[in-house]
Amino acid sequence: MSKHAAVESADVAVERAAKAAAAVDRLTRWTDDFPTPGVRFADLTPVFAEAEGFRAVVDCLAECAPDADLVAGVDARGFLLGAGVAATLGTGVLAVRKAGKLPPPVLSRKFELEYGTAALEIPADGIELRGRRVLLLDDVLATGGTLAAAAELFDQAGAEVVALAVVLELTVLEGRAKQGDYPLTSIVQA
Numbered sequence: 001m002s003k004h005a006a007v008e009s010a011d012v013a014v015e016r017a018a019k020a021a022a023a024v025d026r027l028t029r030w031t032d033d034f035p036t037p038g039v040r041f042a043d044l045t046p047v048f049a050e051a052e053g054f055r056a057v058v059d060c061l062a063e064c065a066p067d068a069d070l071v072a073g074v075d076a077r078g079f080l081l082g083a084g085v086a087a088t089l090g091t092g093v094l095a096v097r098k099a100g101k102l103p104p105p106v107l108s109r110k111f112e113l114e115y116g117t118a119a120l121e122i123p124a125d126g127i128e129l130r131g132r133r134v135l136l137l138d139d140v141l142a143t144g145g146t147l148a149a150a151a152e153l154f155d156q157a158g159a160e161v162v163a164l165a166v167v168l169e170l171t172v173l174e175g176r177a178k179q180g181d182y183p184l185t186s187i188v189q190a
Contacts, residue, residue, distance in 0.1 A: 020060035023053030024167055024188045036115040042168050044139050048080055057167055058084035064185045065163040068135035072096050074150050077139040096150045097121050109153050111145035122153050130158030141166040144175025
């Protein structure tokens with residue numbers, strides 16, 4: 001699928017979403033008390049390592065914003081998703097990095113995780129973001145701080161975040177509530 005592909009039927013889109021959800025349900029590896037006691041970690045690495053599962057997830061995420069002209073993936077598994085979706089859509093991809101991984105100048109935003117605090121950064125120059133239509137991706141939506149911080153960075157840079165999408169949403173942590181008015185898609189809610 002690309003920006004130039006014909007519009008598909010609703011049945012095809014539903015089938016794609018079901019295929020992606022089935023791969024996520026079947027292949028996600030759950031680990032209790034990681035990275036700290038009390039946290040249940042959803043490891044999507046097995047989903048991405050299976051060709052059919054990865055393709056189904058990428059196709060499903062690409063459908064969230066077929067008119068985006070830039071795909072952004074949040075450090076680190078979001079990089080994998082972002083690259084796949086950008087290639088599918090025929091757009092560029094931008095990595096939203098953890099603090100200290102990009103040379104200055106950067107735009108930076110601190111946020112809280114379910115087990116601490118962190119910061120994300122994007123380049124402050126070298127890439128024209130003003131006016132760009134951004135699809136923002138991450139693997140898991142937990143408490144919501146990471147995705148919200150990333151969206152704020154693109155707002156600060158003058159980009160338009162047209163959609164947020166994740167593979168897995170942990171609904172009990174209510175991270176969706178922190179995402180403001182952005183359209184948010186999750187392939188699977190657990």
